[in-house]
Amino acid sequence: MGWIELTATIFGVLCVWLIIRQSIWCWPAGLVQVTLFVYIFYEARLYSDMILHIIYIFLQLYGWYHWLYGGHARTSLPITTLSGYARAAWIGLGVLGMMALGAAMHTFTNAALPYADAFTTVVSLIAQWLLARKKLENWYFWIAVDVVAIGVYFSRELYFTTGLYTLFLGMAIAGFFAWRRSWQTTAADQVVVTA
Numbered sequence: 353m354g355w356i357e358l359t360a361t362i363f364g365v366l367c368v369w370l371i372i373r374q375s376i377w378c379w380p381a382g383l384v385q386v387t388l389f390v391y392i393f394y395e396a397r398l399y400s401d402m403i404l405h406i407i408y409i410f411l412q413l414y415g416w417y418h419w420l421y422g423g424h425a426r427t428s429l430p431i432t433t434l435s436g437y438a439r440a441a442w443i444g445l446g447v448l449g450m451m452a453l454g455a456a457m458h459t460f461t462n463a464a465l466p467y468a469d470a471f472t473t474v475v476s477l478i479a480q481w482l483l484a485r486k487k488l489e490n491w492y493f494w495i496a497v498d499v500v501a502i503g504v505y506f507s508r509e510l511y512f513t514t515g516l517y518t519l520f521l522g523m524a525i526a527g528f529f530a531w532r533r534s535w536q537t538t539a540a541d542q543v544v545v546t547a
């Protein structure tokens with residue numbers, strides 16, 4: 353893939369670094385990354401990932417808007433958490449979605465790794481939606497995606513992308529802890545204000 357994969361990798365790292373910092377600039381950086389990955393995954397015959405990145409283009413635009421105006425009275429969005437029921441529902445949806453998409457890709461395409469590719473696609477969509485909603489749990493889903501993606505991309509000889517997702521794994525772990533600290537600080541401030 354050469355320079356296209358390298359450029360996508362650079363913008364991917366920049367995007368996640370900005371997400372960890374809760375910077376609104378993560379969304380335009382992400383737009384560049386996901387647009388380039390549409391082409392990369394088409395060439396690698398990772399069709400689920402290609403479809404995922406087409407959807408990401410729209411989710412990037414939604415997240416950009418929602419982070420700016422999704423908070424109370426159309427203010428910037430704070431970090432929040434999911435209920436236990438919502439967490440279980442998202443996990444169940446991920447498993448069912450992976451099985452359905454994997455079976456479809458196995459049956460109807462020449463996809464290289466249909467079920468692993470489907471896992472990264474479905475769980476990434478869940479993670480991206482939770483990220484756009486600024487839910488702390490988005491990081492759990494990204495960590496799972498990164499672990500599987502590292503194996504998928506390495507097996508397809510996408511070495512820059514393998515390196516990117518290895519870095520993403522470390523960044524996702526760091527992002528979880530940074531967001532959790534921010535969420536805990538905000539929650540503590542709210543307790544003090546209401547007390």
